[in-house]
Amino acid sequence: MSETLPAPTALFAKVRNERAFPTLSTDHLARIVSHGRRRRVEAGEVLVEAGSANVPCFVVVSGILDVVQRDGSTEHLVISQGAGQFTGEATMISGRRALFQIRARQAGEVVELERAEVSALVQVEAEIGAILMRAFILRRLELVTSGVGDAVLIGSQHSAATLRAREFLNRNGHPYTYVDVERESDTEALLRRFHVGVADVPVLICRSDRVLKNPTNQDIADCLGFNDAIDRSHVRDLVVIGAGPAGLAAAVYGASEGLDVLVLETAAPGGQAGSSSRIENYLGFPTGISGQELAARAYTQAQRFGAEVLIAGSATALLCERKPYAIRTDSGSVVSARTIVIASGAQYRKPALHDLARFEGAGVYYGATPMEAQLCAGSEVVIVGGGNSAGQAAVFLAQNCTHVHMLVRASGLADSMSRYLIRRIEENPTISLHTRTELVTLNGDDRLRTLTWRHNESGAEEARDIGHVFLMTGAVPNTSWLDGCIALDAKQFVKTGPDLSKDELASAHWPLTRDPHLLETTLPGVFAVGDVRSGSVKRVASAVGEGSVAISFVHRTLHE
Ligand SMILES: Cc1cc2nc3c(=O)[nH]c(=O)nc-3n(C[C@H](O)[C@H](O)[C@H](O)COP(=O)(O)OP(=O)(O)OC[C@H]3O[C@@H](n4cnc5c(N)ncnc54)[C@H](O)[C@@H]3O)c2cc1C
Numbered sequence: 001m002s003e004t005l006p007a008p009t010a011l012f013a014k015v016r017n018e019r020a021f022p023t024l025s026t027d028h029l030a031r032i033v034s035h036g037r038r039r040r041v042e043a044g045e046v047l048v049e050a051g052s053a054n055v056p057c058f059v060v061v062s063g064i065l066d067v068v069q070r071d072g073s074t075e076h077l078v079i080s081q082g083a084g085q086f087t088g089e090a091t092m093i094s095g096r097r098a099l100f101q102i103r104a105r106q107a108g109e110v111v112e113l114e115r116a117e118v119s120a121l122v123q124v125e126a127e128i129g130a131i132l133m134r135a136f137i138l139r140r141l142e143l144v145t146s147g148v149g150d151a152v153l154i155g156s157q158h159s160a161a162t163l164r165a166r167e168f169l170n171r172n173g174h175p176y177t178y179v180d181v182e183r184e185s186d187t188e189a190l191l192r193r194f195h196v197g198v199a200d201v202p203v204l205i206c207r208s209d210r211v212l213k214n215p216t217n218q219d220i221a222d223c224l225g226f227n228d229a230i231d232r233s234h235v236r237d238l239v240v241i242g243a244g245p246a247g248l249a250a251a252v253y254g255a256s257e258g259l260d261v262l263v264l265e266t267a268a269p270g271g272q273a274g275s276s277s278r279i280e281n282y283l284g285f286p287t288g289i290s291g292q293e294l295a296a297r298a299y300t301q302a303q304r305f306g307a308e309v310l311i312a313g314s315a316t317a318l319l320c321e322r323k324p325y326a327i328r329t330d331s332g333s334v335v336s337a338r339t340i341v342i343a344s345g346a347q348y349r350k351p352a353l354h355d356l357a358r359f360e361g362a363g364v365y366y367g368a369t370p371m372e373a374q375l376c377a378g379s380e381v382v383i384v385g386g387g388n389s390a391g392q393a394a395v396f397l398a399q400n401c402t403h404v405h406m407l408v409r410a411s412g413l414a415d416s417m418s419r420y421l422i423r424r425i426e427e428n429p430t431i432s433l434h435t436r437t438e439l440v441t442l443n444g445d446d447r448l449r450t451l452t453w454r455h456n457e458s459g460a461e462e463a464r465d466i467g468h469v470f471l472m473t474g475a476v477p478n479t480s481w482l483d484g485c486i487a488l489d490a491k492q493f494v495k496t497g498p499d500l501s502k503d504e505l506a507s508a509h510w511p512l513t514r515d516p517h518l519l520e521t522t523l524p525g526v527f528a529v530g531d532v533r534s535g536s537v538k539r540v541a542s543a544v545g546e547g548s549v550a551i552s553f554v555h556r557t558l559h560e
Contacts, residue, residue: 003043004106008068008075020138023084024059028128029111032059035121036113041065041104048087048102050150051207053228055098057088057118057132063108068101069148071208078148080105086132090140090173092118093133093303095229099143099150099175122304137300140173149175151224154191155202156181157375158447160361161214162202168217170371171268172311173296174224217267218331221312230308232333235324236262238554239337241315242478244271245540246530247343248298249547254341255305257551259558262335263307264327266314270295271345272475272531273540275367276389277396281418282540292369294540315344320485320523339554342482342494342521342528343547346475346538351384355442363448363467368393373400376468380405382451384439385472386413391421393470398430405466407437407453439469477532486521486528493534496521512560517553519546525557 024032036056041047041063048055050070058065060081067078067087078100081087087102095115113121122129143149153169153176155162169176181187181198188198196203200213206223221227238254240247243265254261273279276291285294302309310329319326319334326336348366350356356364365372368383377400383390386408398404406425412435413422425431434453440461441452452463477493487495487504495504497518505515508522519527527550530536530543 004064005043007066007080007105008077017138017142020135020142021079021081021085022131022135023082024086024128024131025084028131029059029061029084031125031128032113032121033111035117035124036111038109038111041108041110043104043107046101046103047110048098048100050099050101051097051225053097053225054095054115055088055091055102056115057086057092057113058102059086059111059113060084061109061111063110064105065102065110066105068103069099069150070101083108086135088118088132088139089136089143090300092136093300097150097225097228119304119306133300133304140175143175144170144173147175147177149177150207151176152179152190152205152208153177153202154179154181154187154205158182158362159201163361163371163375164217165202165204165215165220166371167369168220168268168312170369171270171274171292171295172221172226173299174226217312226311227313230262230310232262232310232335234260235336235338236260237337237558238262238339238341239264239327239335240341240343241327242266242271242343242345242530242532243269243295243299243309244343244345244530244543245273245294245298246345246532246543246547247271247341248295248302249544250341250343250529250550251302251307251309251547252298252305253548253551254554255302255307257555259551259554261302261307262337263302263309264313264315264329264335265309265311268295268311269299269309272347272389273543275369277368277370277373277392279540280392280420290369315481318482318485318526320526325523325526339525339557340527341547341550341554342526342532343530343543344478344481345531345543346477348471349474349476351439351471351473353439353442359442359444359448359469362446363444364442364469364471366471368396368470372470373397376401378402379468380464380466381468381470382407382439382453382464382466383470383472385470385474386410386416387472387474388416388418388421390470390472391417391425393472394431395421395424395428397470398428401430401468404431405453405464406431406433407439408433408435409438409456411435442469475531475538479532486523486526489534491534493536494521494528494532495534496528499535517556519550519553520557524560525554527553 069076194211204212237259240263273291274295278288280288314330317328380403436456443450454461529546
């Protein structure tokens with residue numbers, strides 16, 4: 001009988017989910033074999049080392065493969081895969097580095113498929129493709145939910161930098177273990193082991209060897225290898241700036257129609273929509289969908305079609321004097337593009353409040369996702385703003401907070417919020433609406449402790465011991481990086497297509513005999529879509545619509 005090595009201690013009590021860990025039929029196995037190579041494996045043989053890039057997928061014909069998390073000399077079994085099962089998770093789609101080691105517990109036989117062969121298989125074999133893709137996505141979700149991955153973040157619930165780092169990891173769907181210095185008793189020992197102190201938090205430990213003190217988003221992306229597989233040197237058919245709904249739609253349509261697409265994203269896929277607790281008016285989701293889930297699906301879809309997304313890679317300048325166009329990124333690298341879709345959206349307007357920056361992430365928030373909801377559970381909160389995003393946040397936070405105060409300058413919500421949200425707010429006894437009221441002061445120490453609001457008609461001020469404020473007061477376009485290259489309107493949104501006057505085209509030296517296409521800017525082959533575009537409807541559906549429509553014009557200009 002062949003040797004079977006002992007399994008490491010299991011991380012999960014029992015393995016669940018037949019959809020995440022399915023067993024393929026013999027017919028499926030036979031069809032897969034023609035896409036890869038059959039090979040023997042020996043007991044103890046390491047097939048994938050944690051941290052290696054572009055790893056293959058192994059379909060087990062016989063024997064057992066263990067997926068193992070290693071932390072120094074300690075090992076944990078993440079999962080075992082037997083005959084008919086297969087290895088791999090979201091990194092099979094993204095090409096990022098492997099999170100775990102894979103090794104054979106027993107001698108046997110596998111079919112080895114390179115990443116490109118898995119992509120080809122998914123395109124050709126729809127039924128098998130659906131089983132693999134679903135399993136890869138569900139496995140990643142399971143890892144994220146259980147905090148099992150290749151990174152440990154040690155932070156403090158009172159630190160803005162910790163909140164930012166957690167948000168970055170969460171919104172990029174990267175699994176990590178979070179250790180809070182205030183809540184976990186053995187943190188100091190952990191910090192000592194890596195020669196860092198409490199004052200250094202947040203601290204990120206990548207693959208149990210590299211230690212980063214208070215890392216930037218770019219540092220985190222580099223340490224975890226988010227962008228390792230991306231080639232920045234060749235000229236792309238299309239570079240999309242921004243991975244919000246508009247940019248991801250452009251990436252999905254562009255890549256699925258055969259274009260070589262690169263997306264640059266400052267932070268994480270999803271844009272503003274990613275900070276929404278529940279989007280209820282997007283077609284096809286009758287019970288609503290969280291912004292993060294929508295973003296994660298779109299991100300995977302774009303990558304599945306071959307689009308590449310450079311994370312923590314901001315466009316800092318458009319080099320519009322040259323052809324092909326080029327975009328400079330904050331890391332100093334320059335990417336070249338035959339066409340460009342600007343989908344850089346908008347960001348929250350910041351009210352002129354003294355000490356606002358001091359409390360950002362330490363009591364002042366700009367999005368209401370489950371993470372912020374957790375931070376203010378059981379407390380009173382204030383929401384400033386009367387738009388749909390403020391309404392959604394109020395209804396969402398009212399589930400866990402003791403009371404939600406909505407402050408609006410107007411006399412009501414009717415002009416700024418959808419009727420269905422207004423009704424929910426009116427019917428919810430946990431939410432109070434304060435009209436003609438504005439926030440005037442924020443006070444605290446290392447975090448927000450108290451605040452004051454003023455009723456603008458009476459001038460009366462009210463001080464409250466409230467330490468959580470959500471600012472949702474409209475948005476300004478992310479266009480400063482365009483710096484004179486294309487025509488903007490008075491509020492700095494990008495002007496496109498029929499909105500461009502003859503004078504604007506003349507002063508921009510529009511070089512063609514045809515007029516600009518719909519969504520085309522004053523630069524031929526450069527388009528603007530979604531919230532960043534002058535006159536656009538600020539909604540997820542319209543952003544997605546514009547992102548997809550722009551691709552038909554991209555094709556036309558590529559053939560010009
Ligand atoms: C809390 C909230 C709730 C909402 N709820 C709803 C709703 O229920 N229904 C609805 O229809 N709409 C809703 N909206 C509006 C909707 O989210 C936006 O209309 C939509 O996200 C716009 O998509 P976009 O892709 O054009 O821009 P954005 O979502 O703003 O995305 C732009 C992306 O570009 C990136 N970026 C910016 N500058 C650069 C740069 N220089 N380089 C690289 N990347 C860059 C940003 O990081 C961002 O990821 C909500 C908005 C918010 C804030």
